[in-house]
Amino acid sequence: MKVSIEEGKRLTGKVRSVRVRRWAGQEWAEVRRSVRSACVEAGPERDTLVQSLKAAGAAIAAWGVSGWWFQAPMALLAPWTAIAMVGSTVYQSVRTGIQQFAIIALGTVWASAAMAFTQDRTMVAMLLTLPFMMLLGNYRRFGSQGIYGATTALFVITGGVSSTSTVGHRLLETLIGAVIGLLVNAFVLPPVHLRSVRDRLVRLARETTDVLGATAEGLREEDGMKKSDSWHHSAGGLTGSLQNVSEARRWAMEGSRWNPGGRLRRVGPMPPPFAEDMRWGRVCTRVLALTRTLKTISDDTELPSPSLDFLRLLSDVLSQAGHICAIETELLTGSGTGALHERRDAAFREAWSTLGSLTDSFHRQEPSAAAVGGELLLEARQLVTELTSSG
Template sequence: MPGAEQLAIAWRWLGWELAAIGRGVRSAVRESGPERDTMVQSLKAAAAAILAWALTGWWLQAPLALMAPWTALVLVNATVYRSLHSGVQQFAVIVAGALWASAAMAITGGSTLLAMLIAIPVTVLVGTYRRFGTQGIYGATTALFVITYGAYSLTEVGHRLLETLIGGVIGVTVNALVLPPVHLRNVRDQLQRLSRESADLLDTMAEGLRGEWSESDAAGWHDRARRLDQVLRGLADARQWTHESSRFNPGSRLRRSVPPPPLEADAVWERTVGHLTAITRVLGGTAGEKARLTAPGTEFLTRYADLAAQSARLCEADRDLMQQPRSTKEERDRQNRAWKEAWAVYDALAADFRRQTGPAAEVSGGLLVETKLMLSGLTPQEMYEGDTTSTA
């Protein structure tokens, strides 16, 4: 039944989502990295908002104390520089929004609806100005606060701006002085995450292909491969944050750091993720009662599972190379061994593939082509080694 099928799909999606959340939580608890950084920044943002409310709402008894914690919350940003930059942008649009909304209320004699008709379209349009960046929308929301609260005298508007300023100062100060974010290691962390999650996915596929696997299993593998795109986006963000991290950041002077791996590493893993996604897509096409592709025989899939497992060992060796700025000879030798063993398994499987015929051979060939391209991209090289000169 269509309803039951949709429910099963939704249930599988929920399971994948919960599994992804669980992996993220375990990473945050067990090791330093982007997940833990996100957790720290979230707790800092909450603390800044509570502190801003305590100062303006509880101690100063401000009439609309919401402005202070709201501003503090959004200004605990990925870098100190970004907090300062966003703070200036946000204060500018809030001043503009508050003044224009007050003028609209004065013109309309305090009519909420007429003031909205005058103020909101203009503030939304002004908020799209590229110099305001993502902070532009706060001009319109501030206008809404002023109009719906009904306070539009110069004194009351001055209170709104003071509360905003207090919240901004608290947000930026908390971000700069409490575990200030230094992202100089984040590029390496994201690359490690790519290799670790790729290895886990390949191992899971290998285990499944050796036994009974279903359409649901294949869909789960494909979902995990597609989620690696999110890590690639995180890697791109980390590159940008690395550039910003040391600007106006007291924490950058307290931590010894080394330059991140060069950009070539990003390109390698972008291609690797693409090949993994293609492999899981092909396997998904062979599964289920309505399979679009003819599945290879059990013998081929069992041997391909060995290739997937050996590819996972290569990804793990690649991960170990990124754990330290300068790898050891033992780690490089391990990567070389894993690479040679993966190619040996591939060559043996490719030689047997030449005897295959029929529609299943097309699928087997597709899997081998994508795997060959993936292994070629993971050729041992010292792309993850940075200059050991300190930038502290």
Template structure:
């Protein structure tokens, strides 16, 4: 038992070390979230060092810790958050310093008595939602003032000046030294949608064409389609980060290179509808599979044609993924137009096959599959027109 636990612990340690190594190599070789994290960490460390040098070494402040501590906390994920956090932190630190000084004066300099008075109040005040994550700094500031034992108005004034110096340095470093601009994640999530949709459509087409798909296969397809909703949520979150990172951020002017602006938000709505149609298609197939199927499966000929149409829809998704990534745009557009023409031909043939269905129950399931695929193809082709026209408008504005 002990040997097994030791082996498991070594495996876990090895996994952690290799994961860190992969992250380091990725940060060195490629731009991305890993490199962004390294840059922000170095900026925070640099801001704290500069704040300490200014207050502790040059100004010889009595409690210079306040400046680097504040600067370190204010190098946040966006410039807007740095400014907002700076204001919140300044408010709570002022409250913490003043309340701790009053508690020290009321207890005649008793450290324990001042803690019993100040810490419960400041800890409770720090939970106020308007103060956000900065609320805890009120209690820690009170703790610093009480344990340091300096509570005169002059000494409290020193604490506030040190805090303001650290706040100015932290915000300035975050805003002026490679200010964070969160554009890449929107592109990543947008590329995931067509890529994962194409993989699902290919898998589904292979199963339908072979005629050996089971209830478990159909349930798996439906689960994968529903999980596209998680990608859409991640995309919405990335949009919010992008909007926030552009507020009060000179990075768009200071940086000459970097990821291009993401496509407009109307592309998100198109993919949301496309994911809904994929979910409806897989739900129908799931209902028509298994021994206790609720729906009647259309004929083998209909399903083979449907599989061919699903393959063309996957080709459209793959072309969209390449267009969004900027990979061989001319070739991707050519593949898109070919898939669009081919999908229309296949749809017409599938519609003829549907008219030959004699069983009303089979026609009900086949009609639902046909309608949902038609709407999915419409969204995919409409998205391509929207995206390419939007890009041309961006290029014209750039010129």
């Protein structure tokens, strides 16, 4: 019995090790893909790179003005504020700046008053300041900036000085950081997110193509169903990409407010209509449902699987759906030509023809496999329907 328990522990350890290695491999692949995308093409990764470098530059500039030029006693507040000011949109920077300056000013004044009242006794000043500032920071008008009130108060209290001149210096340093951060975000490659919607839709279509291609290829292999867990995991990742599209759409609407970028930068064509977001959302739902059913078949050995002929035809349908997604990717990049539309129409006809063959194969299934086969057939048909709706 001891041997079997030890064996079980070893097996459990091996399984965990495999899962950790698989997770690390997937994360490393995502990191490499993001780095490569930032270097070779315009898109969300490059936007993130630009905004990160801008935030770092704004912090350095704020430190240079407050710490090096003005020799401010608490110059840390300026670069700290500047970093938070470089937001995803200029409007967000302005809104964030107002919220942040207000809460930082409150934290500075309250902490300075507490230090003066307690005659610079740090622990007592913290007791009088931090509970109040944490509660005030949760006030919805301060948004996500509320936490800066308490952290600023900590900086002030641990600084140990509460004179009127130092309070003024701290407010001035905060203002310097806010102004520099706003100016950098608004006039140094100001973020214009019109392109981001198209880029993220292209990314979503490309990832959908990859998932459908991998699933179709696996269904043709003898032991391909063992990969169903990987297919379902990849299909689940499409949900995150879809959320990125929604986020980019919100940024595109917000990004045009108070933004000089429309005049300072070449923004490119307008993003695809919102209906495309909804359509690709429905496509992702169908892909996720298909892979979930295939995973269920693989995991549940007692569940009757459809025939090999049915799975082969399903593979053909998914391969053709992936081909349609690949054409849609080219169309979304703005390279739409008459030839591409003709190729897409031909792919639609081929997919519907194969769906007809898949339906005939379903009618020849054993009654025990009809439930699973019917679910796969329904999802495949709805997938092609959603893809066809763009025509």
